[in-house]
Amino acid sequence: MICTNKRQNQAIITSLVSSACLAALTFGFSEKASAAATVWGGNGAITSITDGGNYRYEGRLNSSRLINGLTGNAANNNAYMSVRAGQSLPLEFTLNLDQSYILEDFVLWNDRGGSQNALGDGLREFSIAFYSEEDGSGTKIGDDFDGVAADSFSEQTFNFDSPYIGVQSVVLTMNTFYGPGGQPNFHQVREVGFNGEPVPEPLTIMGAGVAIAFGASFKRKLAKKATK
Incomplete structure (x- = not known):
């Protein structure tokens, strides 16, 4: 079991959410540059x-x-x-x-x-x-x-x-x-x-939305763990 303090948890949350948002933007709008x-x-x-x-x-x-x-x-x-x-x-x-x-x-x-x-x-x-x-x-x-x-x-x-x-x-x-x-x-x-x-395409837009929603949900779960 790996234990971290609150500050470390917050850093992990920020990093993960930023990665998720970046993935969403890349997945949803990468077509823009080439199209x-x-x-x-x-x-x-x-x-x-x-x-x-x-x-x-x-x-x-x-x-x-x-x-x-x-x-x-x-x-x-x-x-x-x-x-x-x-x-x-x-x-x-x-x-x-x-x-x-x-x-x-x-x-x-x-x-x-x-x-x-x-x-x-x-x-x-x-x-x-x-x-x-x-x-x-x-x-x-x-x-x-x-x-x-x-x-x-x-x-x-x-x-x-x-x-x-x-x-x-x-x-x-x-x-x-x-x-x-x-x-x-x-x-x-x-x-x-x-x-x-x-x-x-609708699927591209939906994919971006799913990735962002996943990032937000993951942030809430980690935040709850960090306060326990």
């Missing part, structure tokens, strides 16, 4: 994009290139979009994700604006809405994010004030562009994406 990645079509995280057939000349312009994984300046890397005759802005696109994500910021590879081309086909003002299920359905998550894109080919990152948690689809609304476009209401954006990580 953080750009969420876009190029790595399969954005699975589809739809516009409802309302905003572009079908068979002529290609909005699917918003998620094709290309970010160069060449023409075949751009998503070509246009407003139908008799209709006006905005252009609205729904992007579905392959699972539920925690999204931290929006990444845009824009096309040329007024300073680079008189036509100014590039995006200017936009907004993003976030939803818990595919196709812009389920619960709307937080407030819309509003942004203004720069007149530049360079990659642009727009940081959210706080992460949007549990997102499986987004609705991207393109409100204004830098100019009239190459043809009547003809506009281009090269690529869009997000930075974020998958929402942890």
Whole structure:
């Protein structure tokens, strides 16, 4: 039988509980460090994009290139979009994700604006809405994010004030562009994406809770023994 005094018991309790909590954090959130990645079509995280057939000349312009994984300046890397005759802005696109994500910021590879081309086909003002299920359905998550894109080919990152948690689809609304476009209401954006990580699996979260609960219970038992 090993006998210890009260101070020694307290040191043992603190050490064991700290170890249990560390184990819980490691078990519950180790995925975070390895899962953080750009969420876009190029790595399969954005699975589809739809516009409802309302905003572009079908068979002529290609909005699917918003998620094709290309970010160069060449023409075949751009998503070509246009407003139908008799209709006006905005252009609205729904992007579905392959699972539920925690999204931290929006990444845009824009096309040329007024300073680079008189036509100014590039995006200017936009907004993003976030939803818990595919196709812009389920619960709307937080407030819309509003942004203004720069007149530049360079990659642009727009940081959210706080992460949007549990997102499986987004609705991207393109409100204004830098100019009239190459043809009547003809506009281009090269690529869009997000930075974020998958929402942890329920079992992972439960495992963290169990480990923390075990640590607290063990602390109480040792504390009782120490007072005897």
